[in-house]
Amino acid sequence: LTPIFADLGPFCRYDDAAILPTVSDNGITGSWNPATIDTDVVATTPYTFTPDDGQCAIEIPMAITVEALPTVWISAIDPLCFNDDPIVMTGIPFGGTFSGPGVTGSIFDPQIAGVGTHVITYVYTNASGCTKSNTETIEVYPVPVLLITNPAAVCQPATIDITNPALRAGSDITGITFSYWQDKEATIAIDKPKEIAVGGTYYIMAMGAG
Numbered sequence: 001l002t003p004i005f006a007d008l009g010p011f012c013r014y015d016d017a018a019i020l021p022t023v024s025d026n027g028i029t030g031s032w033n034p035a036t037i038d039t040d041v042v043a044t045t046p047y048t049f050t051p052d053d054g055q056c057a058i059e060i061p062m063a064i065t066v067e068a069l070p071t072v073w074i075s076a077i078d079p080l081c082f083n084d085d086p087i088v089m090t091g092i093p094f095g096g097t098f099s100g101p102g103v104t105g106s107i108f109d110p111q112i113a114g115v116g117t118h119v120i121t122y123v124y125t126n127a128s129g130c131t132k133s134n135t136e137t138i139e140v141y142p143v144p145v146l147l148i149t150n151p152a153a154v155c156q157p158a159t160i161d162i163t164n165p166a167l168r169a170g171s172d173i174t175g176i177t178f179s180y181w182q183d184k185e186a187t188i189a190i191d192k193p194k195e196i197a198v199g200g201t202y203y204i205m206a207m208g209a210g
Helices: none
Strands: 030-033 043-051 060-067 097-099 116-125 131-141 177-181 203-207
Touching: none
Parallel strands: none
Antiparallel strands: 030 043, 043 060, 097 116, 116 131, 177 203
C-alpha cells in the first residue's frame, strides 16, 4: 500500500507550519522523519513517512519548500513642516501598500497627519505569497508664528537694531532661530542687523526645528 497525503506548503519563512499528519488520507498510520516542519531555514527539504509495522505499506517522501521573505524598506523621509506640500513615498520593492496617518496611496500629507511623530508602514507580498513589512518615522514640525512691529524712526547717525526681541513681541518663537535679509527671497544677508543705518524694508526669517 502507498500512503496518500495532500501536499503541504510551500510555507514562508518563520510561518507557523502545519503539523505532519501521522495518519494518511487512506488510513495508514506511521511517523515522519524529520518529525516537524522547520520554517526557520529557506530550502526544499525531504520528509519521509514510515508506516507502522503490520500494514504492508511502503515509505514515501514528501518535499516541503520554505520560501524566503521579501526584503522590504521605505526610502528615508526628511522631517517636514506642517505647511509643506504632500510628498510621494517610495517603498521597495514596488507594488506594496502604505498605511499610517496622513497617507493616501503612496502620498503623505503633513497637514492631514498633523504636527508630531508619525509611523508609516509599508507592506509587500511577493510572488510566492510571502509578506513582510517595514516602518519609517516621519516628523512633522509646527510652523513658527512670527509677528513684527516696525521700529520707531530715528535720526542719523543713530541706527536701529532689528534683532531686538521687542520687535517680535507676541510671536510663537519657542526653539526658533532668526536670520536677517535685504530681500524677501532671503538671498542677500544683512551684514550688521544690529546697526541698520539706512531706511528701507528689511526681512526677518524665523526657522523652526526641521
